Amino acid sequence: MNEQELFxxxxxxxxxxxxxxxxxxxxxQFESAxxxxxxxxxKLASIAGIGTVLIKNLKDKSVFEKAEKEINFIKDxxxxxxxxxxxxxxxxxxxxxxxPILLFxxxxxxxxxxxxISIVGTRNVTSHGADFCRKLxxxxxxxxxxxxxxxxxxxxxxxxxxxxxxELQTIGILAHGxxxxxxxxxxxxxxxxxxxxGFMTEFxxxxxxxxxxxxxxxxIVAGMTEATIVIESAEKGGSLITASLANDYxxxxxxxxxxxxxxYSTGCNNLIKSQKANLLTSAADLxxxxxxxxxxxxxxxxxxxxxxxxxxxxxxxxxxxxxxKVEMDEIALNCEFPIYSLSGMLLNMELKGIVRxxxxxxxxAI
Numbered sequence: 083m084n085e086q087e088l089f090x091x092x093x094x095x096x097x098x099x100x101x102x103x104x105x106x107x108x109x110x111q112f113e114s115a116x117x118x119x120x121x122x123x124x125k126l127a128s129i130a131g132i133g134t135v136l137i138k139n140l141k142d143k144s145v146f147e148k149a150e151k152e153i154n155f156i157k158d159x160x161x162x163x164x165x166x167x168x169x170x171x172x173x174x175x176x177x178x179x180x181x182p183i184l185l186f187x188x189x190x191x192x193x194x195x196x197x198x199i200s201i202v203g204t205r206n207v208t209s210h211g212a213d214f215c216r217k218l219x220x221x222x223x224x225x226x227x228x229x230x231x232x233x234x235x236x237x238x239x240x241x242x243x244x245x246x247x248x249e250l251q252t253i254g255i256l257a258h259g260x261x262x263x264x265x266x267x268x269x270x271x272x273x274x275x276x277x278x279x280g281f282m283t284e285f286x287x288x289x290x291x292x293x294x295x296x297x298x299x300x301x302i303v304a305g306m307t308e309a310t311i312v313i314e315s316a317e318k319g320g321s322l323i324t325a326s327l328a329n330d331y332x333x334x335x336x337x338x339x340x341x342x343x344x345x346y347s348t349g350c351n352n353l354i355k356s357q358k359a360n361l362l363t364s365a366a367d368l369x370x371x372x373x374x375x376x377x378x379x380x381x382x383x384x385x386x387x388x389x390x391x392x393x394x395x396x397x398x399x400x401x402x403x404x405x406x407k408v409e410m411d412e413i414a415l416n417c418e419f420p421i422y423s424l425s426g427m428l429l430n431m432e433l434k435g436i437v438r439x440x441x442x443x444x445x446x447a448i
Contacts, residue, residue: 228253
């Protein structure tokens with residue numbers, strides 16, 4: 083995209099009543115954003131959904147002054163700009179009707195990753211929720227997923243931290259411009275995240291972290307990922323909005339169950355009860371439901387000559403050696419393990435290269 087077109091796109095964003103949906107309607111009718119401002123009234127009026135008030139607003143010259151100021155900020159700070167029709171724009175987000183026409187980013191983000199998941203939850207995360215979040219990402223690390231979250235307190239920052247510890251790419255979706263850090267206490271993470279992922283936002287440098295911006299940014303968190311995982315949530319909260327948006331976009335949603343007496347499990351339990359989220363008890367549940375191929379992990383899974391197995395893993399392995407291809411339910415019944423613990427065990431054994439999954443929920447020893 084050349085500088086003139088970027089300038090015109092920025093100006094278009096500042097036209098009153100032109101949101102992302104209306105902007106896309108206009109861009110579909112013209113070869114460039116520049117042509118929109120030069121178009122005749124009759125041509126604009128012929129476009130469905132473009133009324134007389136909006137057409138009048140397109141004549142407002144003050145939008146160009148605002149665009150010039152922002153483009154100077156972009157150039158001075160070496161901000162990356164992603165147009166919704168560009169290859170650098172998150173592929174899954176392109177299919178969301180209300181996705182931003184422009185995204186701004188800093189860092190070394192690689193959107194070619196095939197496995198992109200978002201992890202969200204309460205800012206008041208409990209020790210149980212924090213431990214689950216860390217273990218989940220640690221167990222998923224061999225599959226090299228890209229971890230997306232909102233850079234907020236609680237679950238968000240734990241997800242970013244753990245991703246960095248596992249050398250996974252992570253992206254913080256911000257509810258403000260790239261000229262500031264919010265919360266300020268998280269400034270210490272910025273350099274590490276930008277070196278192994280980065281930050282992304284739809285908001286200009288003039289935007290502050292206002293309450294409505296957090297709700298708006300949640301659609302990016304939900305839309306750009308393959309699945310959204312809710313670790314902990316009270317009965318109401320931003321993470322539930324993200325889960326709802328993910329469902330609207332036909333994305334997979336997972337929620338971690340908790341005790342009915344726990345305040346920050348209420349939201350997750352309700353998602354599961356209302357069938358708006360899959361129950362998540364381990365990384366194996368996610369791998370199975372998303373049909374991720376373990377063979378494509380960044381660390382080649384090979385059977386070792388001498389593998390240290392836990393007693394329960396040895397029991398499962400011996401059973402599979404005797405029986406051949408067996409369904410998970412049958413393994414659980416014969417080896418006397420609950421499904422929720424067996425799924426995690428089988429994933430660990432798979433990573434050790436001693437079992438492999440087969441179609442139809444079957445497993446066999448290698």
